[in-house]
Amino acid sequence: MDQSLGPQGLQSRVEEYAEQARDIARSRGYWATVLHRLLRDPVSMACALVLLTLILLAVLAPWLTPYNPSQGSMLNRLAGIGTPGHWLGTDGQGRDMLTRLMYGGRYSLVMGIMPVLIAFFIGTAMGVTAGFVGGWANSLIMRTTDVFFAFPAVLLAIAISGALGAGFVNAMVSLTLVFIPPIARVAEGVTTAVRHLDFVEAARASGAGALTIIRVHILGNVLGPVFIYATSLVSVCMILAAGLSFLGLGVRPPAAEWGLMLNTLRQSLYVQPWVSVLPGAMIFLTSLCFNLLSDGLRSAMDIKR
């Protein structure tokens, strides 16, 4: 402490300020700063690396494994972990687990990300419209989302999927419907807060049209916070999507999908317990990484800190 007033301390202060001045001199734009801060966060980078690996494994699966994901051999049923040729064992139909886990990522990752992405576009459009137009449009849109908030998310997704029937597309539709209302609400909140700020008034006074104001001033301020919020939903969506398949409401067998695999392997829980819980570990790993990455993004985008 006392060092800070001595010559050595002062020297370190000077260096610190000089460093800051250099930073300001080559000051980056907002998004470059966010990226820079994210790149220096070890947890976020580790998660991004894990997710990137999972995506690559899913995309490149046909070139990485010699096995067919939906064809097994009855002679090799329920092999344990570490079996030669089947590192992660085989399932109840003798299909290679590692292969199926790699292929399973295709459905599971798409079902975890796509609904949130689609809901991000639709929800933001709805929220910005409601917030910018105000009045009856706001009431109409926001009171409609209130109805969806009257259902717990899991129940709503299962109810819609249950009524539509099992299937990949139906599951995606029901998940998208579940995530539109919360995203719309966040977008509406931010838009309403931004709409009355001085720079919007100034733009309007200088003759900017509504579309220009939305595109330049509103979206520029709304997209960031809404995007952070949407990334935090991906983890929920992963768990929910795999949950729908676990219940038999998602993709249909023999397709490889983590939730569905977990459900099928429940029958083998007493024979090969550790092989049977592998697909769930993949869901957990992915959802954990998305959660941590979203947290990292949130603090990287928080420029006040």
Add this chain to the structure above:
Amino acid sequence: MLSFVFRRLLYVIPIALAVAAVCFSLVHLAPGDPLTAVIPPDAPQEVVAAITRAYGMDRPLVVQFGSWLGRAVQGDLGVSVATGRPVLIDIQRALGNTLLLASAAAVLGFGIGILLGVVAAVHIGGPIDRVATAIAITGVSIPHYWLGLLLVVVFSVYLDWLPSMGAASGGSANWGWNWDSLRYLVLPAVTMSFIPMGIVTRTVRAAVAEILHSEFVMALRAKGMGSARIALHVGKNAAPTIMAVMGLQFGYLLGGSILVETVFSWPGTGYLLNTAIFQRDIPLLQGVILVLAMFFVGLNLLVDLLQSFADPRIRRG
């Protein structure tokens, strides 16, 4: 105060009506004729017409909704297509089991969550905080149906300490207040407690840490107040936020129990919902969802009212 309560109560009516409309429209969301489960595929045209008329499906949608709602309000949720029993009887039995499971999970999850959150907030930035935060993020990231299977592997398959299926011995659905039944409750309740535990930990940590660093707490410390009485002040200020989150989480436990109930074959509403979906038993599906959603609407109302009692700023807002 009274006007806030009145306005809030009034607002429940359109929401409840809209929720009922969503539940009703589920039938028409379903592909194909909703009566396919009742009418044999080779039935002659007159029989089809007669059954359609008997179920009232030939009337306009609005009229159908009105009469369905009228009967639902009087407690008549229709008859199950699969079993022929009144839907309400099955739901009543299942709802008791789900409430029991959700309450056990809530007590466990909220208790541990509050404890972890407070400890983390007091030691914010330190190693204890990091451990608590890691537990919380695991709680919200873990697929609970998978956690249930893991617990079954450890406690049922390897250790053989606890049962993995049902609510009581001999496959009985009747849970009772005795040691044997309690053993059946442990695994599903622990499984379900993880999500609320994680969320409550994060909420409590953020709320308590913010209040601990506010000026009035510093002033209390400066004038020499003991930590026990400061804790009381902090608790009073953090309570409304935490209560709101806990209320919502309890609702999610009730409505989201389907996955855990399926894993453990727990005879609750989720299990009933699962059965309804796979037997395409539309009256049962509508009934379960309607009852659960109405519970959730009521719970939200209760939370809002309690919150407004605890925090006068909300009433004025």
